[in-house]
Amino acid sequence: METVQLGNALGAEIRGVDITQNLSDAEIDEIRSNWHQHHVIVFRGVDWTPDAQLAFAGRFGNLDDHAATPNDSLEGYPELLEVSTIPKNGKPSPTRTAGRDWHSDYAYTSRPAAASILYCTEKPAVGGDTMFCNMARAYDTLTDKMKAVVGDLQSVYDFTLVSGVKDRTAENELELYKINPPVAHPTVRVHNESGVKALYVSERTSRFNGMSRAESTPIIQYLCEQATQPENVHRHQWRVGDLVCWDNRTTMHLALGDFDPTARRRMLRATVQGEKTGEVLPPPES
DSSP, X not given: OEXXXXXXXXXXXXXXXXXXXXXXXXXXXHHHHHHHHHSEEXXXXXXXXXXXXXHXXXXXXOBOOOTXXXXXXXXXXXXXXXXXXXXXXXXXXXXXTTTOSSBOTTTTSSSOEEEEEEEEEEXXXXXXXXXXXXXXXXXXXXXXXXXXXHTTOEEEEOGGXXXXXXXXXXXXXXXXXXXXXXEEEEXXXXXXXXXXXXXXXXXXXXXXXXSOHHHHHHHHHHHHHHHTXXXXXXXXXXXXXXXXXXXXXXXXXXXXXXXXXXXXXXXXXXXXXXOOOOEEOOOOOO
16 A cells, blocks of 8 residues: 655555455554545545445445435435536536535534545546645644634534525425534534544534624634645545545545536535534523
8 A cells, every 4th residue: 555645734645455345443543544644545547336335435434324314315325425517417516516615524513524435436627626725724824822712712603604504495495404403513622433532613604602793703713724825735636446545533635616617516425423512502682
């Protein structure tokens, strides 16, 4: 197994291993170790079935059934989220503009994603890249005083801020709001496997728990700007057959919409469940 670094801040390609086969525990442990080190790992030229993707993803933990976003999964495979521009049942795909903000997956749930494992089956001729940033490095580069400030905060995630939600049908949009009420997570999370501290805040953070939006917004904006500085970002240019795996506990990502909206772009995502770190907030007083 060979690891080739793709970016200074994060990202590595793993070569010399056939992940379509039943890998040994030692091979999985080596992949996991590289994943913790580089935060985002890439396998090229993968050709497999949905069942094979689920089998590989399941080696890293329990898989989410995507109940937080019903109707977005591949038919017959609730554990595979279909992110696609291809019309579905004669209607525009509900995920055609998904992910076009800096975020980590399922942060608007009480048990956010530990990891995402995304497989490219179709892509536009140009554009459609994905950006990743290193949230552990973003935390490490804060001053000690700012670390003390954010260490006492809880980020409130609000589904209404999710990019693309307004492109869904009104009925689906309302359903998702009911399923996903605002939830608060520690603004600094400790990785439950590596022990690394990382910021947990994004463009989907509405405020800090116990603070107003007016008080919170400047800090949220600063932390997001800190995290997405060019030196802290890796840009992945997709090829058909790419499998990209990222750790949501130490990264954010952004799907670029810089491609022909009529072009076909289709990805399948398996999501490894994370720890329950969120507190569902009560509805605001009327």
